[in-house]
Amino acid sequence: MLVAILIFTGLALIYGLLLGYAAIKFKVEGNPLAEQINKELPQTQCGQCNYPGCKPYAEAVANDEAEVNQCIPGGTEVMIKISEITHREPKEMSAVAEDKPAVKIVALIDEDACIGCLHCIKACPVDAIVGSIKLMHTVITDECTGCDLCAPACPVDCIEMIPVEENLQTWAWQKPKTSPVVTPVDQFLQQEKTC
Amino acid sequence: MLDWILKLISLIYPMAKRGLKKFNGGIFPKSHKDLSNHHPIVKTIMPKELALPLKQHIGIAVEPLVVVGEKVLKNQLIANTEDTSLHAPIHAPTSGTISAIEQRQLPHSSGLTGLCIIITTDGLELEIENALKIPNKVPTEPNTLKNIIYKAGIVGMGGAGFPTFAKIPNEKNKVKTIIINGAECEPFITCDDLIMQTYAKQIISGANIVANALGCNKIICGIEDNKQQAIKKMRQAVNNEKITIKSIPTIYPIGGEKQLIQEILGIEIPAGSHALNSGILVMNVSTVRAIYQAVIEGKPLTSRIVTISGTGLKKPYNTEAMLGTAFIDLIKFAKPKMKLNYRLIQGGPMMGFEVQTNQVPITKTTNCILANTPQKKTATMPCIRCGECMDACPINLLPQQLYWYSKSQEFEKTEKLNLFDCIECGCCSYVCPSNIPLVQYYRFAKAEVKKNKSEQKATSLAKLRYENKLARQEKLKVEKANRLKAKKEAIKQKSLADKDKNITATSSTPPMSAREKALAAAKKRTQQANQITPDKASPAKATPTKAATTAIAAAKKRAALKKIKQQTPNKDTIEDSKPDNRKKAIEAEKKRAALIKTKKSQE
Numbered sequence: 001m002l003v004a005i006l007i008f009t010g011l012a013l014i015y016g017l018l019l020g021y022a023a024i025k026f027k028v029e030g031n032p033l034a035e036q037i038n039k040e041l042p043q044t045q046c047g048q049c050n051y052p053g054c055k056p057y058a059e060a061v062a063n064d065e066a067e068v069n070q071c072i073p074g075g076t077e078v079m080i081k082i083s084e085i086t087h088r089e090p091k092e093m094s095a096v097a098e099d100k101p102a103v104k105i106v107a108l109i110d111e112d113a114c115i116g117c118l119h120c121i122k123a124c125p126v127d128a129i130v131g132s133i134k135l136m137h138t139v140i141t142d143e144c145t146g147c148d149l150c151a152p153a154c155p156v157d158c159i160e161m162i163p164v165e166e167n168l169q170t171w172a173w174q175k176p177k178t179s180p181v182v183t184p185v186d187q188f189l190q191q192e193k194t195c
Numbered sequence: 196m197l198d199w200i201l202k203l204i205s206l207i208y209p210m211a212k213r214g215l216k217k218f219n220g221g222i223f224p225k226s227h228k229d230l231s232n233h234h235p236i237v238k239t240i241m242p243k244e245l246a247l248p249l250k251q252h253i254g255i256a257v258e259p260l261v262v263v264g265e266k267v268l269k270n271q272l273i274a275n276t277e278d279t280s281l282h283a284p285i286h287a288p289t290s291g292t293i294s295a296i297e298q299r300q301l302p303h304s305s306g307l308t309g310l311c312i313i314i315t316t317d318g319l320e321l322e323i324e325n326a327l328k329i330p331n332k333v334p335t336e337p338n339t340l341k342n343i344i345y346k347a348g349i350v351g352m353g354g355a356g357f358p359t360f361a362k363i364p365n366e367k368n369k370v371k372t373i374i375i376n377g378a379e380c381e382p383f384i385t386c387d388d389l390i391m392q393t394y395a396k397q398i399i400s401g402a403n404i405v406a407n408a409l410g411c412n413k414i415i416c417g418i419e420d421n422k423q424q425a426i427k428k429m430r431q432a433v434n435n436e437k438i439t440i441k442s443i444p445t446i447y448p449i450g451g452e453k454q455l456i457q458e459i460l461g462i463e464i465p466a467g468s469h470a471l472n473s474g475i476l477v478m479n480v481s482t483v484r485a486i487y488q489a490v491i492e493g494k495p496l497t498s499r500i501v502t503i504s505g506t507g508l509k510k511p512y513n514t515e516a517m518l519g520t521a522f523i524d525l526i527k528f529a530k531p532k533m534k535l536n537y538r539l540i541q542g543g544p545m546m547g548f549e550v551q552t553n554q555v556p557i558t559k560t561t562n563c564i565l566a567n568t569p570q571k572k573t574a575t576m577p578c579i580r581c582g583e584c585m586d587a588c589p590i591n592l593l594p595q596q597l598y599w600y601s602k603s604q605e606f607e608k609t610e611k612l613n614l615f616d617c618i619e620c621g622c623c624s625y626v627c628p629s630n631i632p633l634v635q636y637y638r639f640a641k642a643e644v645k646k647n648k649s650e651q652k653a654t655s656l657a658k659l660r661y662e663n664k665l666a667r668q669e670k671l672k673v674e675k676a677n678r679l680k681a682k683k684e685a686i687k688q689k690s691l692a693d694k695d696k697n698i699t700a701t702s703s704t705p706p707m708s709a710r711e712k713a714l715a716a717a718k719k720r721t722q723q724a725n726q727i728t729p730d731k732a733s734p735a736k737a738t739p740t741k742a743a744t745t746a747i748a749a750a751k752k753r754a755a756l757k758k759i760k761q762q763t764p765n766k767d768t769i770e771d772s773k774p775d776n777r778k779k780a781i782e783a784e785k786k787r788a789a790l791i792k793t794k795k796s797q798e
Contacts, residue, residue: 115780168307171303
């Protein structure tokens with residue numbers, strides 16, 4: 001009896017220490033759920049979700065502070081992914097991006113009208129605009145996420161969002177159209193009917 | 196003996212001929228080569244206009260070095276770039292005037308347009324002799340040869356269009372075997388056949404030049420056994436023991452690089468590896484001839500042999516066509532049987548593609564123009580899992596599995612099944628009894644995988660940049676706070692010192708007066724601020740709600756869209772009004788800045 005108690009106390013102690021050590025040694029930095037959600041977000045950093053960027057929104061969702069349907073550029077697709085990760089009920093999108101273009105858009109600064117005020121540079125979440133005070137600004141097209149935060153910041157309204165033109169590098173094969181299947185039996189039956 | 200037995204069996208079961216070669220699968224389509232391989236190469240046709248796309252190769256587009264209206268001579272360099280990315284320069288195929296540099300439709304399945312240099316020919320053929328300024332010496336080092344090949348703008352002329360100089364290693368003796376690809380397994384195409392029949396000597400000496408420069412002692416030229424004439428001519432032209440001409444069985448796709456290596460050397464190049472890693476350099480016969488012309492004659496690549504063939508033509512032929520000649524110009528000479536109201540095909544029937552208009556030009560990679568009268572399309576039927584495609588696949592893939600996963604868009608699984616090793620040869624589609632366009636599905640899957648990868652890259656870049664920006668802002672904040680703190684400290688120290696001075700200098704004045712004054716002033720300021728803030732704060736707090744900003748954003752977007760729609764009523768007026776707008780805007784901005792300043796100073 002005593003031996004059994006001793007053995008089990010000993011085991012409990014050893015496992016307790018092991019678990020305690022593991023908790024310190026393999027501690028997970030940050031919220032893994034937030035990381036997972038952040039991976040699914042489109043990373044446009046547009047702020048349309050009422051959070052200042054994709055990561056803050058991901059954290060808010062992970063902490064149950066935000067709804068799953070606030071990522072407007074991501075749309076329903078991302079919403080479903082988030083709800084899968086968080087095991088929450090999918091919700092209808094609260095707001096749909098108005099006239100959301102099917103193709104990728106990027107900002108374009110009308111260089112003649114730009115007065116070099118720096119406002120758009122401050123607004124850009126990904127530092128995709130270069131320029132200096134009182135000098136012309138321009139957009140680094142490859143790095144622009146198309147978040148549309150710079151356009152309202154511009155005092156002279158010289159920023160336009162334009163769709164990215166398709167070129168030989170971006171052109172891709174489409175999925176073959178599945179034509180309605182006509183089997184020889186169908187053909188035969190059709191012939192029978194017409195006769 | 197075995198060959199003989201296999202041939203006998205193939206009378207009953209045609210696919211038994213697959214046993215004749217070393218790689219898996221393959222098919223035996225009707226060759227149709229006799230349509231065009233008897234006639235000698237037709238003299239170059241001089242079109243009125245040449246359209247030279249700035250990107251005829253794998254890599255980046257080159258930039259024009261000529262301007263509209265400029266006169267150019269044959270072989271003159273007209274486009275190149277200083278960029279170090281992969282590219283190949285372009286030369287004028289004949290003399291004439293640059294009439295435009297504009298967007299034209301390219302010979303590409305997308306039908307997209309690209310920048311082209313348009314030359315209006317003068318028919319005089321004024322030529323620059325030795326345009327590449329080749330010294331009268333055969334290159335003995337790989338780098339000299341590479342330089343000549345680069346300058347001549349030579350690309351892989353079998354169809355891939357990979358700049359040849361980039362294929363050649365820098366070190367001597369790295370290449371152990373050079374394989375000259377004369378297989379030409381696609382039906383209808385006979386341009387390589389005709390080159391071998393007509394320019395066998397040039398090909399052999401071209402191969403020797405490459406072998407000498409690379410320090411390689413073994414050249415094998417593989418030619419399909421349905422081109423007996425070419426094999427004969429090539430054997431006659433051989434002048435040393437380095438070169439062997441090998442007759443290989445006729446089977447599609449034996450002309451694929453990896454298939455040819457497997458057939459000739461019995462080596463299978465591993466997935467993801469390149470033939471060069473195994474010490475093998477494969478070159479097309481046309482490419483080798485182009486190298487000969489560049490090294491010996493100093494001629495850049497400005498023309499190529501093209502097959503004009505197809506069931507819709509009365510007189511199919513081969514010609515040395517200038518790059519930039521429109522398809523339609525060449526087709527006219529072949530006497531189409533019916534009006535050309537159908538689309539032409541660039542390349543062979545297996546791997547070629549339909550061009551969107553018949554006006555597109557010949558490029559460095561156009562080996563064949565095919566005019567096949569349109570056939571009735573057979574209906575696609577469901578996959579019956581017969582496994583024919585698996586037996587036909589020359590690289591041992593699982594076409595059926597790839598098809599299912601591509602169709603259901605499970606691209607990760609297609610990647611695991613080595614989708615990217617697929618050479619899109621079309622054997623699977625050819626044998627499919629249900630007429631499923633299998634290759635189309637693989638192309639789609641490949642495109643999607645590539646797109647997803649580039650998107651992932653873009654989002655991770657955006658994330659990184661956003662995080663960097665946040666970190667920078669944080670750093671700036673801390674720095675600012677530190678600066679302020681330091682300043683305050685300095686003022687404090689100063690005032691303390693002043694106070695000490697005051698005390699020692701004038702004891703008559705009441706002590707702490709300066710501090711009291713400052714305190715009083717501060718109090719007054721805070722009171723004032725408190726009075727102002729309630730009025731000011733409420734609107735200030737109301738504005739930055741995100742819903743409002745989104746609304747503004749949406750509104751702006753709409754406005755921008757409207758602007759696009761209403762754009763270009765009159766360009767001149769816009770340009771006239773622009774400077775005014777700009778001035779006004781600057782004025783307004785200045786005013787705004789002044790207002791903000793005054794407000795701040797009041798506070």
